[in-house]
Structures are given as structure tokens and as C-alpha cells.
């Protein structure tokens with residue numbers, strides 16, 4: 001797979017405060033990467049550095065295998081702030097200004113307005129647009145010169161549910177056309193729905209980078225209940241299958257560190273004299289795992 005971006009040991013300090021702390025990851029062509037982390041975890045600062053808007057304190061990165069220069073930046077479309085257009089001009093006129101700056105033919109304007117679903121509204125003034133339409137117009141602007149990479153910072157911030165779905169579908173459509181996408185978000189749900197890969201940041205540190213499916217690659221857990229809970233806990237503690245055993249309200253939650261079927265576990269416990277009244281195997285949600293990852297690295 002061709003590497004579009006390679007970040008090595010990137011650090012940004014604001015005075016004594018470290019906003020991005022020794023972050024390294026790569027982005028491969030054609031995938032959708034989510035930069036995921038709570039507010040203030042360093043997502044925007046990371047994007048600012050790789051877009052040459054902020055100077056790094058330390059570290060380096062390569063775009064398309066080379067040290068970043070103006071040429072490589074031309075292959076990147078980015079929206080890292082709220083869309084800036086002239087309110088009293090139409091969408092089309094606004095995009096003509098962008099086309100002039102990017103030196104692309106006006107023919108591209110209708111193509112991109114069509115893509116983002118705004119062709120029928122191209123003669124409306126920007127100020128008449130909803131927030132979702134403004135965001136889609138910004139995406140059209142960022143795509144005018146057919147960049148290889150599209151970077152979006154919190155693309156659904158402030159949008160209503162319908163607007164969120166429209167942006168999500170648009171991101172999927174753009175990705176299917178072969179554009180590599182990097183999007184920063186604090187919403188796990190958003191990242192989970194559109195990204196193939198995720199980089200998890202917390203307080204500037206990278207906690208995980210890889211395929212989103214691998215983040216969800218736990219063995220799951222068992223919910224168990226027995227008449228004699230203490231006997232059950234003792235028996236579970238003697239077995240090698242669990243990374244943690246926790247007492248919840250009425251049941252015991254035992255997290256697996258390897259595979260074992262519920263039938264097998266039931267048999268082993270029965271042989272140890274434990275009669276189960278409740279046994280359910282569950283997959284752990286990505287949300288749980290993300291939360292745990294964030295907790296563990298406190």
C-alpha cells in the first residue's frame with residue numbers, strides 16, 4: 001500500500017504545555033482515517049502542523065514520500081476551520097473565487113456541486129444556506145482541484161441529525177472515489193461509521209493507531225450468575241481465561257483474554273460444583289473499549 005502521509009515523533013509545545021506528544025503514524029492511500037480523541041487531545045494541533053499552519057516543536061512528516069513543500073500541499077484539500085465564504089455571493093460565485101485561487105477551470109464547479117448535492121441551490125446566496133449546506137459547499141471547494149487527500153476537522157460539529165447523515169454519506173462517497181480522507185472527531189460513533197482506520201489521541205499522546213476492526217478485536221465477556229456467587233467468583237479466579245472478574249449488580253462480569261465457548265465454561269464450572277442460573281456471552285462494544293483505552297492510560 002502506498003503511504004500518503006508518514007508522521008514521525010511529532011511534538012508541539014505551547015510554552016511549557018505539551019499539546020502533541022511524540023506522535024507517529026502513517027496514512028495509506030484510499031483509506032479513511034479518524035483522528036479520535038476527547039476535546040483538547042491535540043487533533044487540531046496535529047492537523048495544523050501537517051498542513052504547515054503551525055510549526056512543530058519536534059518531529060517530522062512526509063507527504064507522498066517527500067518532505068512537505070508547496071507542491072505536496074496542492075494535492076491536499078482541507079477544511080480545518082468553519083467554512084469561510086462571502087455571505088452575499090451565490091454558492092457558484094463563491095466557488096468561482098476558489099477556482100481562481102486554485103487555478104482550476106470553472107467546469108469543475110458544477111461537477112463538485114453535483115457531488116455534494118447542491119447543484120439545484122447554486123444560485124442561492126451563501127447566507128441563505130443552512131449549516132449543513134455551508135459545510136457541504138466547503139467540501140466542494142476543498143475538492144475543486146481533485147486533491148488526493150481530504151482533511152476535515154470535526155466535519156459534523158453543530159449539525160442536526162439529517163445534516164450529519166448527509167455529511168457522513170458524502171464522506172463515504174468521496175472515499176469510494178479513491179480520495180484518502182483524514183478526519184478529526186471527538187465522536188466515536190462518527191469515526192466508527194465512516195473510518196477504516198483510527199488514531200486515538202489523549203492529552204497529546206497516541207494511544208492506538210491501526211484498523212478500526214482491530215480496536216474491536218477483544219474476546220468479549222461473560223455475564224454469569226449462580227446461587228452461590230462466592231463459589232462462582234472463586235472458581236472463575238482459578239481459571240486462566242479471564243483478564244478481569246467484576247461484581248456488577250446481580251451478576252458477575254468476566255472479561256475474556258482468550259476464546260472459550262459458553263458450553264465449555266458451563267461444563268468446567270459445573271465440575272467445580274457451580275450451578276449457573278445465568279450465562280450470557282457478549283462482544284464488547286467499541287465504545288467500551290475506547291472508553292477503557294482512555295481510562296487505562298490516565
Ligand SMILES: Nc1ncnc2c1ncn2[C@@H]1O[C@H](COP(=O)(O)OP(=O)(O)OP(=O)(O)O)[C@@H](O)[C@H]1O
Pocket residue numbers: 014017019037038039040041042043044045046186
Ligand atoms: N495557540 C495555543 N496556545 C496555547 N495552547 C493551545 C494553543 N492551541 C491549542 N492549545 C492547547 O493544546 C491542546 C490541544 O488542542 P487541540 O485544539 O489540538 O485539541 P483538539 O483535540 O483538536 O480538541 P478540540 O476538539 O476541542 O478542538 C488544548 O489543551 C489546547 O488548549
